Amino acid sequence: MSHTLEELREKLNGINHELLMLLNERAEIVRSIGEIKEKQGVPKFDPVRERAMLEELTRKNPGPFKDAEVKHIFKEIFIASLNLQEEDHKRQLLVSRKKQPESTVIDVQGTLIGGGSQVMIAGPCSVESYEQLRTVASALKDAGIKVMRGGAFKPRTSPYDFQGLGIEGLKMLKEVADEFGLATISEIVHPAHIELAEQYIDIIQIGARNMQNFELLKAAGEANIPVLLKRGIAATLEEFVHAAEYIAVGGNSKVMLIERGIRTYEKWTRNTLDISAVPLLKQETHLPVLVDVSHSTGRKDILLPCAKAALAAGADGIMAEVHPDPQTALSDAAQQLDIPQFQQLWEGILQSGLFAK
Numbered sequence: 406m407s408h409t410l411e412e413l414r415e416k417l418n419g420i421n422h423e424l425l426m427l428l429n430e431r432a433e434i435v436r437s438i439g440e441i442k443e444k445q446g447v448p449k450f451d452p453v454r455e456r457a458m459l460e461e462l463t464r465k466n467p468g469p470f471k472d473a474e475v476k477h478i479f480k481e482i483f484i485a486s487l488n489l490q491e492e493d494h495k496r497q498l499l500v501s502r503k504k505q506p507e508s509t510v511i512d513v514q515g516t517l518i519g520g521g522s523q524v525m526i527a528g529p530c531s532v533e534s535y536e537q538l539r540t541v542a543s544a545l546k547d548a549g550i551k552v553m554r555g556g557a558f559k560p561r562t563s564p565y566d567f568q569g570l571g572i573e574g575l576k577m578l579k580e581v582a583d584e585f586g587l588a589t590i591s592e593i594v595h596p597a598h599i600e601l602a603e604q605y606i607d608i609i610q611i612g613a614r615n616m617q618n619f620e621l622l623k624a625a626g627e628a629n630i631p632v633l634l635k636r637g638i639a640a641t642l643e644e645f646v647h648a649a650e651y652i653a654v655g656g657n658s659k660v661m662l663i664e665r666g667i668r669t670y671e672k673w674t675r676n677t678l679d680i681s682a683v684p685l686l687k688q689e690t691h692l693p694v695l696v697d698v699s700h701s702t703g704r705k706d707i708l709l710p711c712a713k714a715a716l717a718a719g720a721d722g723i724m725a726e727v728h729p730d731p732q733t734a735l736s737d738a739a740q741q742l743d744i745p746q747f748q749q750l751w752e753g754i755l756q757s758g759l760f761a762k
């Protein structure tokens with residue numbers, strides 16, 4: 406008995422529907438397996454299980470599809486299943502935009518960061534002296550900038566380089582910032598210093614070299630002040646987001662991310678500024694995303710176009726290093742702007758119309 410084309414297509418429609426229902430029924434089971442794996446902390450991808458299923462399927466394959474075709478079709482199903490488990494995992498992250506669609510806005514002494522409010526953070530690489538800090542603070546205040554940076558604990562590449570003034574430096578930073586009505590940010594490198602930091606600074610910075618110092622991240626998770634987490638020099642965005650999750654899961658939801666360049670083969674810049682990180686991090690997380698134009702480029706001459714690119718890409722803030730006399734700076738001398746250069750950068754940013762202030 407022969408069927409008409411219409412009849413055969415009608416049959417296929419029915420089979421398509423059955424396959425669709427079965428695939429989705431399968432997907433629900435895959436999700437439940439994903440939840441179990443999530444709880445157990447085991448990887449979602451299981452190539453051994455996949456191979457066993459493919460072997461069984463080809464063994465039982467009655468044809469006319471060849472084994473290779475059956476394998477191909479099922480491999481696609483496994484990929485889609487894995488994607489589903491990974492999407493579910495992302496949805497569970499506290500920092501994920503899937504978990505919280507609205508942008509986090511961080512209030513630093515009345516300065517809002519995120520959700521359409523941008524911040525300019527500037528100051529010397531290292532705290533060196535009262536005079537140095539006062540000169541910078543005064544220039545920042547005149548420019549209307551609210552947050553001053555200054556490193557007191559300096560994790561340097563060489564142990565023979567200036568290591569920072571430590572707690573004394575934090576005290577100096579606070580004293581000068583209070584005089585000029587500025588908020589402060591400084592890097593903390595030891596979990597034991599987090600509590601102490603809260604007395605002296607307004608934002609804790611976790612440096613690129615410590616992005617995956619999990620004990621430090623956990624300690625920052627217990628802090629009551631905002632944390633600015635720098636991207637590691639060789640960190641993927643996924644690793645970066647998970648490092649932020651360590652802080653958030655500890656109870657501190659005031660986390661900001663900062664792209665500061667990644668290591669590539671390029672030598673004309675200190676690191677390579679990854680602009681794509683800005684829209685991606687903003688898409689994946691609800692956290693404010695900033696860009697450090699000084700450490701990413703390691704130069705003074707291209708900060709304005711890089712800052713504009715960052716803001717155009719959606720950055721919630723810019724960080725730059727400024728020193729009264731960069732040539733004599735005890736760290737990062739090559740990249741710190743002097744005060745007139747900084748003023749020029751700031752003017753350029755304001756004139757670009759990309760900074761909402």
Ligand code: PRE
Pocket residue numbers: 435438439449450451452454455482483486487
């Ligand atoms: C499943 C999904 C991804 C894994 O790589 C292996 C198998 C599948 O789709 O069958 C399910 C699953 O997560 C599992 O059985 O462990």
Ligand code: MN
Pocket residue numbers: 530531700726736737
């Ligand atoms: Mn520096």
